[in-house]
Amino acid sequence: MSGWKEWAIGEVVEAGDLQSYIQDQTVQVYANSTARDTALGASVAEGMVSYLQDTNAVEAYDGSAWASVGQDLTGGTAGYTAVSNGASGLSYQPVSHNYIINGAFDVWQRGTSFTGALNFDFTADRWATNVSTSDVGLNWSVTQQPFTSADLEVTGFGEGQFYLRSTLIAKGSANDPRLRYRIEDVRTLANQGATLSFWVRSSTDTAMSFLGVQNFGSGGSGVVTFGAQGVTIDSSWSRVILPITPPSISGKTIGAGSYTELRFRYADAGVSDGANLDIWGVQLEAGSIATPFKRNAPSLQGELAACQRYYYRLDADSSAGPLAMGFANGTSTARALFEFPVKMRIKPSALEQTGTASDYQIHYTGTSATTCIAVPTFIGANESKTYAQFTASGLTGGQSVMIRTNSTSSYLAWSAEL
Amino acid sequence: MIRWEELEDNGDGEMVYQRIDQDGKVRLTAIKGYPELDAYLAWVEAGNNPDDFWNQQI
Numbered sequence: 285m286s287g288w289k290e291w292a293i294g295e296v297v298e299a300g301d302l303q304s305y306i307q308d309q310t311v312q313v314y315a316n317s318t319a320r321d322t323a324l325g326a327s328v329a330e331g332m333v334s335y336l337q338d339t340n341a342v343e344a345y346d347g348s349a350w351a352s353v354g355q356d357l358t359g360g361t362a363g364y365t366a367v368s369n370g371a372s373g374l375s376y377q378p379v380s381h382n383y384i385i386n387g388a389f390d391v392w393q394r395g396t397s398f399t400g401a402l403n404f405d406f407t408a409d410r411w412a413t414n415v416s417t418s419d420v421g422l423n424w425s426v427t428q429q430p431f432t433s434a435d436l437e438v439t440g441f442g443e444g445q446f447y448l449r450s451t452l453i454a455k456g457s458a459n460d461p462r463l464r465y466r467i468e469d470v471r472t473l474a475n476q477g478a479t480l481s482f483w484v485r486s487s488t489d490t491a492m493s494f495l496g497v498q499n500f501g502s503g504g505s506g507v508v509t510f511g512a513q514g515v516t517i518d519s520s521w522s523r524v525i526l527p528i529t530p531p532s533i534s535g536k537t538i539g540a541g542s543y544t545e546l547r548f549r550y551a552d553a554g555v556s557d558g559a560n561l562d563i564w565g566v567q568l569e570a571g572s573i574a575t576p577f578k579r580n581a582p583s584l585q586g587e588l589a590a591c592q593r594y595y596y597r598l599d600a601d602s603s604a605g606p607l608a609m610g611f612a613n614g615t616s617t618a619r620a621l622f623e624f625p626v627k628m629r630i631k632p633s634a635l636e637q638t639g640t641a642s643d644y645q646i647h648y649t650g651t652s653a654t655t656c657i658a659v660p661t662f663i664g665a666n667e668s669k670t671y672a673q674f675t676a677s678g679l680t681g682g683q684s685v686m687i688r689t690n691s692t693s694s695y696l697a698w699s700a701e702l
Numbered sequence: 703m704i705r706w707e708e709l710e711d712n713g714d715g716e717m718v719y720q721r722i723d724q725d726g727k728v729r730l731t732a733i734k735g736y737p738e739l740d741a742y743l744a745w746v747e748a749g750n751n752p753d754d755f756w757n758q759q760i
Contacts, residue, residue, distance in 0.1 A: 633735035639727030661731040
C-alpha cells in the first residue's frame, strides 16, 4: 500500500492512485467485522484501518489479521489501576500508598548517630535494631548520611535528603544483626500480594536477607514467619524488589499491639568488620509491581506527624527553652501538662529524658528559676496529653510555674512504639 | 547491668518505676503497661536472674 504523494498541479489521478493513496488509507466504516470481511475479501492490505459500528472498535490490519488499535482498558479488576509492567502491555493492581512510614529516612527525632550493641534500640523514626543472644561482642552503629547529588540521580527521587547507614564496627560472634520495621496491625496486607522495594548498597557485602514476621499481639496466636529470601547487593545503589504475601490470618486470635515486622539482615556469612549497609527508599505496597518510591505522607510535615503517632520528642531549642506550663504541688515538686502534636497510637506509659536532673529548671516567679535536683518522672498520660513531675526546692504549693530547659541537649520524649 | 526499680507512687495509686542504666543514670521512668518494664517484671517474677533479661532473644 502506498504512503503519501505530493501531487503536481494538473496531474491526473489514476484509478490505482485513488485506490492506494486514498481509499486504502482512510478509516473504513462497517456495520461489523463480517460486513468488513465480505467487502474487502482478499483485498486487505497491511496498514488498513477500519471502524466497526457494532463495537465502536478501531482495528488495523497487520498483514495477517485485524488487531485492536490501542490497549484494551476494559480488563483487570474493577477499581484497580493500570501500571506498566516494564515489558509489554499493562498490569492491574490496587491503588496503594506506601505502608512504610519514614521509608525515606527523613525523620530522626532520637538523634542521627547510634553506636553500641544496639539491641532493640530505635534509630531513625520507626526503625529499630535487633540482635540475638548469639551476637556476643557485637559493636555496630547506625547513622544518618546525607545524599550526594550523584546518589540522587541513581535513586531518581530528588527530594531524598538522607539515607540510613549501619556499620559493623566489630562483628564479634554476630551472625544476623538486623534492622526491623513494625507495621501496626497484623491484618495489614494479610493474604494479599504485595511488593517490598528498597534501595541498598554495601561497601563489602554481596548479600543480605529479608524475613517477615506476623505477631498477633498480647494474648494472640503464635508468631508466624514468612517471605524469607536472600538479596544480592553490591557497592552501587540498586533497587531491590521482593514479592511478598503475608499469610492469611484466618483462624488466628488477634490481641492488642499486633504487628507485621519486616527484618533486613546482614548476610549470615561473609560479613566482616567495617562493612556498611546503606538503605533508603523502603516501600511496601499492594500489588505485584513496584511503583516509583513515594513517602507514606505527601509532605515532610505529614511524615513527621505519622512518626509522632509512635514517638514524640520535645527538644530544647536553647539553654532556657520553654517546655510546658504547670503548677507547684508542694514546696519541692511541680507538675506540668504536655500536649502531644498528634494523637498517639496508645497512651504512653513512660517518659524519656537526658538522665541529668540539672538539664531542667522550674521558672516560678519574675526571673527566678530553680534547677531540678531529680530527673523528671512520668506520672500519667492518655493518647493526647501527659503530665510529668519535676523536683526542685524553693517552690510554694499552688504556684504557677513554667518548666524550661537548662541545657541545649535537654529533651523529653514519649513512646507509643510497637 | 541495667535494672528497673520502684521509685514512688504517682499519686493516683500507680507505682512509678525508674530504669537505672549501666552508668547509674536514670533516663526512663515508667508505670506498668510499658512493654519493657512489664517484660522485665515478669522475667524477675518467674524467678529468673534480672541480669539475664537483657540477653534473652525476643
